[in-house]
Amino acid sequence: MPEISRFYGIIIRMYLIDNEHPPRHIHIKYANAEAVMELENLNIIDGALPRKCRQLVREWAEFHREELVEMWETQNFHKIQPLE
Numbered sequence: 811m812p813e814i815s816r817f818y819g820i821i822i823r824m825y826l827i828d829n830e831h832p833p834r835h836i837h838i839k840y841a842n843a844e845a846v847m848e849l850e851n852l853n854i855i856d857g858a859l860p861r862k863c864r865q866l867v868r869e870w871a872e873f874h875r876e877e878l879v880e881m882w883e884t885q886n887f888h889k890i891q892p893l894e
Contacts, residue, residue, distance in 0.1 A: 811837065814881070815870070817892030820863055822870075827885055834882045838867055847871060849878050866893055
C-alpha cells in the first residue's frame with residue numbers, strides 16, 4: 811500500500827483500487843490507532859483516531875482533496891506535501 815504522506819507521526823496511505831472498494835478513502839495510522847477516512851465528506855468510516863489526530867488529517871485532506879480523488883481515480887500514486 812503506497813504511503814502518500816507522513817506528518818506528526820501520522821501515516822496516510824491509499825490501497826490499489828484492485829484491492830479496495832468504494833467509497834473513495836484513505837487509510838490512516840497513528841501510534842496504535844488506525845482508521846479509514848472517506849474523501850467525499852472526510853468522515854471516519856472505520857476505526858478510530860484520537861481527536862487531535864483526526865482534526866489534523868481532516869485539515870490536510872481538505873487542502874489536498876482534489877489531488878487525493880485524482881490519485882484514487884488514476885492510481886497514479888505519489889507523495890503529497892505533509893501538513894506543516
